[in-house]
Amino acid sequence: MSEQRFGEFVVVRKDADGPGGGHVAELVLDRPKAMNAVSSEMARSLGAACEALAADASVRVTVLTSSNDRAFCVGADLKERNSFTDAELVRQRPTARAAYTGVLELPMPTVAAVHGFALGGGFELALACDVIVADATAVVGLPEVSVGVIPGGGGTQLLPRRVGAARAAELVFTARRVEAAEARELGLVDLLEEDARTGALELAGRMAANSPVGLRAAKKAMRLGQGLDLRAGLEVEDAAWRSVAFSGDRAEGVAAFNEKRKPNWPGE
Numbered sequence: 001m002s003e004q005r006f007g008e009f010v011v012v013r014k015d016a017d018g019p020g021g022g023h024v025a026e027l028v029l030d031r032p033k034a035m036n037a038v039s040s041e042m043a044r045s046l047g048a049a050c051e052a053l054a055a056d057a058s059v060r061v062t063v064l065t066s067s068n069d070r071a072f073c074v075g076a077d078l079k080e081r082n083s084f085t086d087a088e089l090v091r092q093r094p095t096a097r098a099a100y101t102g103v104l105e106l107p108m109p110t111v112a113a114v115h116g117f118a119l120g121g122g123f124e125l126a127l128a129c130d131v132i133v134a135d136a137t138a139v140v141g142l143p144e145v146s147v148g149v150i151p152g153g154g155g156t157q158l159l160p161r162r163v164g165a166a167r168a169a170e171l172v173f174t175a176r177r178v179e180a181a182e183a184r185e186l187g188l189v190d191l192l193e194e195d196a197r198t199g200a201l202e203l204a205g206r207m208a209a210n211s212p213v214g215l216r217a218a219k220k221a222m223r224l225g226q227g228l229d230l231r232a233g234l235e236v237e238d239a240a241w242r243s244v245a246f247s248g249d250r251a252e253g254v255a256a257f258n259e260k261r262k263p264n265w266p267g268e
Contacts, residue, residue, distance in 0.1 A: 001013055001014065001015045001016070001017075001018075002014045002016075004052070006045040006046075006048045006049040006052070007041055007042070007044065007045030007048070008030075008031075008041065008045070009029070009030050009031040009036075009039075009041065009042040009045055010027070010028065010029065010030060010042065010045040010046050010048075010049045011027075011028040011030050011067075012025055012026070012027055012028070012049050012052065012053065013025070013026040013028060014026070014059075018201060018205070019201045019202050019204060019205020019206075019208070020060065020061060020201075020204055020205040020207075020208035020209075021205075021208070022058070023058060023059060023060040023061070023208040023212070024059070024060065024061050024062075024063060024201065024204045024205060024208050025053055025056070025059045025061070025062045025063070026062075026063050026065055026201070027049060027050075027053065027062050027063065027064045027065070027103075028065050028066070028067055029042075029046075029064070029065070029066045029067065029068075029072070029073055029125075030066075030067045031068075032067050032068040032069075034074075034077065035068055035070060035071035035073070035074045035117065036066055036067075036068055036071055036072065036073040036074065036122065037073070037074050037075065037076065037077040037078070037079075038073065038075065038076050038077055038096070038099065038121050038122075039077040039080050040077075040080065040092055040095055040096075042077075042099075043095045043096050043098065043099035044095055044098075044099075046099040046102060046103070047095070047098040047099045047102045049102075050099075050102030050103055050105075050106055051102065053106060053108075054102075054105070054106055054107055057212070057267055058267075059108055060108055060109075060207065060208040060210075060212045060215055061108055061109045061110070061111065061204040061205075061207045061208045061215070062106055062108055062109075062110045062111070062204075063110070063111045063112075063113055063197075063200045063201055063204045064103065064110060064111070064112045064113065064125060064126070064129055065113045065197050065200070066113070066115060066116070068116065069115075069116070070116045070117065071115075071116040071117040071118070071122070072112075072113075072114045072115055072116055072117065072118040072122055072125075072126065072138075073117075073118060073119075073121065073122025073123075073125055074117050074119050074120070074122050075119050075120025075121035075122045075123075075124075076096070076120060076121045078147070096121075096152070096153070097152075097153075099125075099153075100121070100124055100125065100128055100153035100154050101128075101154075103125055103128040103129065104128040104154060104158075107216050107219065107220070108212070108215060108216055108219065109130050109131070109204075109207050109215055109219055110128070110129040110130050110131075111129055111130065111131045111132075111133060111200045111203055111204050111207075112125070112126035112128075112129040112131070112132045112133065112200070113133050113134075113196040113197045113199070113200035113201070114126055114132060114133065114134040114135075114138045114140065114189060114196055115134070115135055115137055115138065115195075115196040115197065116137050116138065116139065117139050118138065118139070118140045118141075119139070119140070119141050119142075119143060119177065120141075120142060120143055120144055120151070120153075120155075121152075121153045123140045123141060123142055123155070124142070124151060124153035124154050124155045124158065125153070126140070126189075127154060127155060127158040127159060127162065128153075128154055128158065130219065131190050131191070131203065132188070132189040132190050132191075133189070133190065133191045133192075133193055133196050133199045133200040133203060134180055134183065134184070134189040134191070134192055134193070134196050135180065135192065135193055135194060135195055135196040135199070136180050136181075136192070136194075137180065137196075138179070138180040138183060138189065138196065139177050139178065139179050139180070140177070140178050140183050140188050140189065141171065141175065141176060141177040141178055142155045142159065142171060142172050142175070143175040143176075143177070144172075144175070145172065145173065145175050146175040150172075151172060155172070156168075156172065159171065159172065161226065161227075162187060162188070163186055163187045163188065167186060171188075180192060191203070211244075211249040211250075211252075211253055211263070211265050212249065212265055212267045213244050213247045213248075213249040213250075213265075213267060213268065214244055214249060214250075214253075217240045217241075217243050217244045218240070220240055221236055221237045221239075221240035224236045225237060247268060248266035248267075248268045249263075249265050249266060249267065249268065252264060252265060252266060253265075
């Protein structure tokens with residue numbers, strides 16, 4: 001297993017013997033003593049890790065996990081925030097935004113593995129992923145209005161897109177926490193597994209068996225087309241199709257199908 005650390009609190013791992021055969025990256029939130037509360041330092045590290053992952057063509061799927069037994073991530077580091085002056089809070093805002101948008105804009109499919117608390121910014125990190133896998137310990141929510149702010153890591157935009165405007169309004173305005181079974185019922189998480197990390201890595205491995213060119217193009221088309229009218233969305237899809245139609249992956253995929261063998265993706 002290879003491991004690269006970004007600052008003190010973020011680690012990227014690849015396991016050549018794990019699901020995906022080294023093409024799945026595990027992006028680990030590693031501030032266990034603070035239940036992965038996102039401090040300025042952690043936000044900078046997360047942004048840097050996402051920048052490195054985005055540039056790594058060998059990564060077909062990224063899984064966002066936690067090293068803490070009790071929490072995926074409890075959101076912003078409120079102790080640090082409490083020490084800020086107004087001017088310091090304004091200066092810190094771009095750093096915080098870069099961490100959340102770094103996850104959101106990863107070009108490959110992303111899977112969040114939610115074990116324990118995923119609250120506020122922690123749940124927003126999960127919402128920034130394409131698929132959320134949770135286990136029975138999961139508790140999710142966006143409680144920001146209970147401390148006088150709003151979800152500022154993408155929650156007001158990502159949650160309505162996932163569960164609809166009225167459901168998102170109820171959850172944000174009440175600031176309530178939602179346990180695993182209800183979260184699955186409401187669509188706040190997508191899959192419930194016995195162990196969130198194991199289930200997420202296995203799912204990522206199944207994804208990573210497919211064309212890396214196709215995976216990235218499909219994600220781009222779905223993300224860019226979201227919210228557009230159907231005609232405009234189909235134009236986005238057509239542009240994405242044209243970007244892969246003459247790729248080496250397309251040629252290899254068709255050849256492998258006809259020859260009844262597993263494809264050896266060139267990734268280009």
